[in-house]
Amino acid sequence: xxxxxxxxxxxxxxxxxxxxxxxxxxxxxxxxxxxxxxxxxxxxxxxxxxxxxxxxxxxxxxxxxxxxxxxxxxxxxxxxxxxxxxxxxxxxxxxxxxxxxxxxxxxxxxxxxxxxxxxxxxxxxxxxxxxxxxxxxxxxxxxxxxxxxxxxxxxxxxxxxxxxxxxxxx
Numbered sequence: 001x002x003x004x005x006x007x008x009x010x011x012x013x014x015x016x017x018x019x020x021x022x023x024x025x026x027x028x029x030x031x032x033x034x035x036x037x038x039x040x041x042x043x044x045x046x047x048x049x050x051x052x053x054x055x056x057x058x059x060x061x062x063x064x065x066x067x068x069x070x071x072x073x074x075x076x077x078x079x080x081x082x083x084x085x086x087x088x089x090x091x092x093x094x095x096x097x098x099x100x101x102x103x104x105x106x107x108x109x110x111x112x113x114x115x116x117x118x119x120x121x122x123x124x125x126x127x128x129x130x131x132x133x134x135x136x137x138x139x140x141x142x143x144x145x146x147x148x149x150x151x152x153x154x155x156x157x158x159x160x161x162x163x164x165x166x167x168x169x170x
Contacts, residue, residue, distance in 0.1 A: 002073040003115055003144050007105040012070060014100045016126065019064050021047045021095040024056045027063055033170070041170055047095065056093040061133035064093075065101050065121045072105070072117050075144055083116060083138035090131055098126045106136075109152035115144040116152060 028034070028044040038045070043055040062085060072080075103121040116138050123133045 002075045003108060003117075003141070003147065004071060004073050005108060005147075007070075007072065008108055009106070010104065012103045012105070014102050016098065017064055017066070017101055017123070018098045019060075019096060021054060023063075024054070024060055024093075024095050027060045028057050031057065031059070033057065044170075054095045056095055058089045058093065058133075059087055061087050061089055061093060061123055062135055064099065065103075065123050065133065065135045070103060070105065070119065072108075072139065072141065073144065075141060079142045079144065081140040081142070083140040084136075086136045088134045090133065093132060094125075097132075099132060100124045100126055107152065108149065110145050110147050110149035111140075111151060112145045113143065115141045115147070115149075117141065118152075 025045060025047060028041070034041040034045040042049045042052045044057055046052070047054045101121055101123055103119055105117055106120050107118040109116045109118070119137050119139065121135045121137075122131050123135075124131050
Protein backbone atom coordinates (compact mmCIF):
# COMPACT_ATOMS: atom_id res chain seq x y z
CA UNK A 1 0.00 0.00 0.00
CA UNK A 2 1.04 3.55 -0.54
CA UNK A 3 0.07 4.90 2.91
CA UNK A 4 2.82 5.79 5.38
CA UNK A 5 1.46 4.28 8.62
CA UNK A 6 4.69 5.09 10.48
CA UNK A 7 3.50 8.72 10.73
CA UNK A 8 0.69 7.92 13.18
CA UNK A 9 1.46 9.37 16.59
CA UNK A 10 4.77 10.87 15.50
CA UNK A 11 5.16 14.66 15.65
CA UNK A 12 6.21 16.04 12.29
CA UNK A 13 8.97 18.61 11.92
CA UNK A 14 7.76 22.05 13.06
CA UNK A 15 7.18 24.60 10.31
CA UNK A 16 7.69 28.34 10.73
CA UNK A 17 4.93 30.46 9.19
CA UNK A 18 4.43 34.20 8.85
CA UNK A 19 1.41 36.24 7.89
CA UNK A 20 0.76 39.91 7.34
CA UNK A 21 -2.07 42.32 7.88
CA UNK A 22 -2.64 42.16 4.12
CA UNK A 23 -3.01 38.36 4.25
CA UNK A 24 -5.69 38.66 6.96
CA UNK A 25 -7.52 41.38 5.02
CA UNK A 26 -7.49 39.42 1.76
CA UNK A 27 -8.76 36.33 3.59
CA UNK A 28 -11.65 38.30 5.10
CA UNK A 29 -12.57 39.76 1.71
CA UNK A 30 -12.24 36.33 0.10
CA UNK A 31 -14.77 34.75 2.46
CA UNK A 32 -17.20 37.62 1.97
CA UNK A 33 -16.61 40.02 4.85
CA UNK A 34 -18.10 43.38 4.01
CA UNK A 35 -20.11 42.08 1.06
CA UNK A 36 -23.53 42.81 2.59
CA UNK A 37 -22.71 46.03 4.44
CA UNK A 38 -19.11 47.19 3.94
CA UNK A 39 -19.31 49.63 6.86
CA UNK A 40 -20.42 46.94 9.33
CA UNK A 41 -17.22 44.91 8.92
CA UNK A 42 -14.51 47.52 8.49
CA UNK A 43 -12.48 45.99 11.31
CA UNK A 44 -11.99 42.86 9.17
CA UNK A 45 -11.57 44.52 5.77
CA UNK A 46 -9.41 47.61 6.42
CA UNK A 47 -6.33 48.36 8.46
CA UNK A 48 -6.43 52.14 8.28
CA UNK A 49 -9.91 53.25 9.29
CA UNK A 50 -9.63 55.85 12.04
CA UNK A 51 -10.80 54.48 15.38
CA UNK A 52 -11.35 50.96 14.02
CA UNK A 53 -8.51 48.58 14.88
CA UNK A 54 -8.02 45.66 12.51
CA UNK A 55 -9.42 42.32 13.63
CA UNK A 56 -8.82 38.86 12.19
CA UNK A 57 -11.51 36.30 11.45
CA UNK A 58 -10.91 33.22 13.66
CA UNK A 59 -11.08 30.87 10.66
CA UNK A 60 -8.02 32.61 9.19
CA UNK A 61 -6.02 30.26 11.45
CA UNK A 62 -6.83 27.40 9.05
CA UNK A 63 -5.06 29.29 6.25
CA UNK A 64 -2.04 30.04 8.41
CA UNK A 65 -1.70 26.45 9.64
CA UNK A 66 -2.33 25.08 6.15
CA UNK A 67 -1.69 21.47 5.31
CA UNK A 68 2.03 21.70 5.83
CA UNK A 69 4.27 19.22 4.09
CA UNK A 70 2.61 16.03 5.28
CA UNK A 71 3.61 13.12 3.09
CA UNK A 72 0.88 10.62 3.89
CA UNK A 73 1.99 8.29 1.11
CA UNK A 74 2.97 8.07 -2.54
CA UNK A 75 -0.54 8.22 -4.02
CA UNK A 76 -1.48 10.80 -6.64
CA UNK A 77 -2.88 14.18 -5.54
CA UNK A 78 -6.12 13.44 -7.41
CA UNK A 79 -6.90 10.76 -4.83
CA UNK A 80 -6.85 13.21 -1.89
CA UNK A 81 -9.99 15.00 -0.71
CA UNK A 82 -10.36 17.33 2.25
CA UNK A 83 -12.80 15.62 4.62
CA UNK A 84 -13.47 17.81 7.65
CA UNK A 85 -12.04 20.78 9.50
CA UNK A 86 -12.28 22.24 13.00
CA UNK A 87 -10.55 25.28 14.41
CA UNK A 88 -10.23 26.44 18.00
CA UNK A 89 -8.68 29.79 18.83
CA UNK A 90 -7.32 30.84 22.21
CA UNK A 91 -7.91 34.57 21.92
CA UNK A 92 -7.84 37.05 19.08
CA UNK A 93 -5.38 36.30 16.30
CA UNK A 94 -2.93 39.13 15.63
CA UNK A 95 -3.21 40.85 12.22
CA UNK A 96 0.41 39.92 11.49
CA UNK A 97 2.86 37.60 13.09
CA UNK A 98 5.22 34.68 12.96
CA UNK A 99 4.41 31.32 14.40
CA UNK A 100 5.42 27.72 14.60
CA UNK A 101 3.05 25.01 13.34
CA UNK A 102 3.32 21.60 15.00
CA UNK A 103 1.42 18.79 13.30
CA UNK A 104 0.75 15.18 14.19
CA UNK A 105 -1.08 12.48 12.24
CA UNK A 106 -3.33 11.15 15.00
CA UNK A 107 -4.85 8.19 13.11
CA UNK A 108 -5.33 6.54 9.74
CA UNK A 109 -8.68 4.78 9.41
CA UNK A 110 -9.67 2.06 6.94
CA UNK A 111 -12.97 2.93 5.25
CA UNK A 112 -12.89 -0.03 2.86
CA UNK A 113 -12.21 1.57 -0.51
CA UNK A 114 -10.50 4.59 1.06
CA UNK A 115 -8.34 5.67 3.97
CA UNK A 116 -8.99 8.66 6.21
CA UNK A 117 -6.00 10.35 7.83
CA UNK A 118 -6.68 12.49 10.91
CA UNK A 119 -4.32 15.43 11.54
CA UNK A 120 -4.01 17.82 14.46
CA UNK A 121 -1.98 21.03 14.27
CA UNK A 122 -1.21 23.81 16.72
CA UNK A 123 -0.14 27.33 15.85
CA UNK A 124 2.19 28.83 18.45
CA UNK A 125 3.39 32.41 18.61
CA UNK A 126 7.11 32.15 17.81
CA UNK A 127 8.22 34.78 20.33
CA UNK A 128 6.17 33.71 23.37
CA UNK A 129 5.33 30.06 22.65
CA UNK A 130 1.67 30.82 23.39
CA UNK A 131 -0.76 28.58 21.51
CA UNK A 132 -2.86 30.79 19.25
CA UNK A 133 -4.98 28.11 17.57
CA UNK A 134 -5.51 24.39 17.19
CA UNK A 135 -6.93 22.75 14.08
CA UNK A 136 -8.05 19.22 13.35
CA UNK A 137 -8.64 17.97 9.85
CA UNK A 138 -9.24 14.77 7.97
CA UNK A 139 -7.94 13.77 4.58
CA UNK A 140 -9.92 11.23 2.58
CA UNK A 141 -7.65 9.23 0.28
CA UNK A 142 -9.50 7.32 -2.43
CA UNK A 143 -8.21 3.85 -3.27
CA UNK A 144 -6.00 3.50 -0.17
CA UNK A 145 -8.35 1.51 2.08
CA UNK A 146 -8.66 -2.22 2.59
CA UNK A 147 -5.60 -2.55 4.82
CA UNK A 148 -7.53 -4.05 7.72
CA UNK A 149 -7.30 -1.15 10.14
CA UNK A 150 -9.90 0.40 12.41
CA UNK A 151 -12.82 2.13 10.68
CA UNK A 152 -12.71 4.87 13.31
CA UNK A 153 -15.61 6.28 15.22
CA UNK A 154 -18.68 7.37 13.33
CA UNK A 155 -20.52 9.90 15.38
CA UNK A 156 -24.00 11.03 14.42
CA UNK A 157 -24.42 14.73 14.99
CA UNK A 158 -27.67 16.08 16.36
CA UNK A 159 -28.76 19.60 17.22
CA UNK A 160 -28.37 20.08 20.99
CA UNK A 161 -31.60 20.43 22.94
CA UNK A 162 -30.59 23.78 24.45
CA UNK A 163 -29.86 27.33 23.37
CA UNK A 164 -26.53 28.13 21.72
CA UNK A 165 -23.56 28.71 24.07
CA UNK A 166 -22.71 31.88 22.18
CA UNK A 167 -24.13 33.75 19.22
CA UNK A 168 -21.97 36.05 17.11
CA UNK A 169 -23.50 38.19 14.39
CA UNK A 170 -21.50 40.13 11.86
